[in-house]
Amino acid sequence: xxxxxxxxxxxxxxxxxxxxxxxxxxxxxxxxxxxxxxxxxxxxxxxxxxxxxxxxxxxxxxxxxxxxxxxxxxxxxxxxxxxxx
Amino acid sequence: xxxxxxxxxxxxxxxxxxxxxxxxxxxxxxxxxxxxxxxxxxxxxxxxxxxxxxxxxxxxxxxxxxxxxxxxxxxxxxxxxxxxx
Numbered sequence: 001x002x003x004x005x006x007x008x009x010x011x012x013x014x015x016x017x018x019x020x021x022x023x024x025x026x027x028x029x030x031x032x033x034x035x036x037x038x039x040x041x042x043x044x045x046x047x048x049x050x051x052x053x054x055x056x057x058x059x060x061x062x063x064x065x066x067x068x069x070x071x072x073x074x075x076x077x078x079x080x081x082x083x084x085x
Numbered sequence: 086x087x088x089x090x091x092x093x094x095x096x097x098x099x100x101x102x103x104x105x106x107x108x109x110x111x112x113x114x115x116x117x118x119x120x121x122x123x124x125x126x127x128x129x130x131x132x133x134x135x136x137x138x139x140x141x142x143x144x145x146x147x148x149x150x151x152x153x154x155x156x157x158x159x160x161x162x163x164x165x166x167x168x169x170x
Contacts, residue, residue: 004138007137011131012135015128015131018125022123026119031119036110038103039106045099046099046101047100049099056089
């Protein structure tokens with residue numbers, strides 16, 4: 001692991017972990033009306049492309065971080081759909 | 086530009102552009118109560134670290150994408166604070 005890999009893993013841990021409190025908040029409040037559906041649809045497609053970028057450049061932190069972020073982003077979209085009015 | 090750079094730039098464009106509809110939605114509704122403050126604080130710190138990762142690895146798409154995402158993420162936090170109840 002290079003120092004760049006460590007910075008990337010820390011960065012990826014934070015930008016991935018960030019979505020956990022949002023998942024918890026939606027689950028608790030059963031409400032996600034203020035979240036933009038466009039945001040999470042575009043973001044999910046973008047994260048899938050970052051994953052591809054990580055594979056092509058053989059960058060471990062990019063692959064790991066975006067795999068988990070993809071799952072959380074899809075989960076938020078599913079919860080937003082589930083709890084829609 | 087390698088093909089990896091192009092994939093990264095497309096990915097970065099999407100994960101960055103994704104925050105624009107969220108900014109517009111908050112600005113229109115003057116409401117961001119369902120957004121998790123923890124999410125955007127943690128995410129902002131993470132994006133700053135991705136920017137650092139991009140500089141260290143001299144990765145143009147990572148630098149460009151995360152610079153703009155950082156601005157949008159801070160803007161969303163500021164709007165959430167401004168429109169709090």
